Amino acid sequence: MLKTIIVEDSHANLDKLKELLKENCPQIELIGKAIDHQAAFKLIDESSPDLIISNVSVSEKNAFEFLDRLTPLNFEIIFISEDDKHTLTAFKYGAIHYLLKPLDINELKSAISRVSRSILEKKSKYQFELLFENVKNSGLIHTKIAIPTGDGYVFIDIDDIIRCEANGTYTYIFTTKPEKIIASKNIKEYELLLPKKKFFRIHNSHLINLNKITKYSKGRGGTVTMEDGTELDVASRRRLEFLEKFQ
Numbered sequence: 001m002l003k004t005i006i007v008e009d010s011h012a013n014l015d016k017l018k019e020l021l022k023e024n025c026p027q028i029e030l031i032g033k034a035i036d037h038q039a040a041f042k043l044i045d046e047s048s049p050d051l052i053i054s055n056v057s058v059s060e061k062n063a064f065e066f067l068d069r070l071t072p073l074n075f076e077i078i079f080i081s082e083d084d085k086h087t088l089t090a091f092k093y094g095a096i097h098y099l100l101k102p103l104d105i106n107e108l109k110s111a112i113s114r115v116s117r118s119i120l121e122k123k124s125k126y127q128f129e130l131l132f133e134n135v136k137n138s139g140l141i142h143t144k145i146a147i148p149t150g151d152g153y154v155f156i157d158i159d160d161i162i163r164c165e166a167n168g169t170y171t172y173i174f175t176t177k178p179e180k181i182i183a184s185k186n187i188k189e190y191e192l193l194l195p196k197k198k199f200f201r202i203h204n205s206h207l208i209n210l211n212k213i214t215k216y217s218k219g220r221g222g223t224v225t226m227e228d229g230t231e232l233d234v235a236s237r238r239r240l241e242f243l244e245k246f247q
Helices: 009-025 037-047 061-070 086-090 105-137 187-193 238-243
Strands: 002-007 028-034 051-055 076-081 096-098 146-150 152-157 162-166 168-176 181-183 199-203 206-209 213-217 223-226 231-233
Touching: 002 009, 002 037, 002 105, 009 028, 009 105, 028 037, 037 051, 051 168, 086 096, 096 105, 146 181, 146 231, 162 187, 168 187, 187 199, 187 206, 199 231, 199 238
Parallel strands: 002 028, 002 051, 051 076, 076 096
Antiparallel strands: 146 152, 162 168, 162 206, 168 181, 199 206, 213 223, 223 231
16 A cells, blocks of 8 residues: 555635545555645654655645755655646656646546656665675675565575576576576676676676686677576677686
């Protein structure tokens, strides 16, 4: 559930927005509502919401002045307005969406879904970074890595990784064990995380353990054969940097 505070310019508009959310967005848990920024500020301070849905203009002031008092923002924002003149400013403040009145139900649902995804991604990233920090502090950083999966984390020895293969926002990790690991992070995360002395991104889709190469065949970029028998192309623009690793 998304702990949500709504801020509108009148009680009538608050009630209308409340009913729309209740009828169409079951993931919303309404924890407060306000018709001025002072009341909203108090609610935010007391309840630590996940989401603020706010009219851009409240009590003859705009919401951006209000948000300046709350920096850094620890919640997501959806702005609503009668016109689109504040759209660019809204997105500069990190708004997930800018909805025009009268509110379109499908756009409202879409905005709420985006908030849910954004919060889930942030929590996942935080948990990943926290777990990685714990592993680093335990002295295991040189040998193990925590891989976030759909149902938790898998700890594997770095030296057991043969290669990583990009698959959209996921990464397939192939190790010396038979099963591949489907990690819920993109390959760029692992390119930054794994030691550069051992791992090299030979292609947009492939990050390999240099110690697991069994053969290199010449060509425009060339081809590497890995310990698991996989043959992978080396991107031509990365060929020289790759070959320098062995000099």
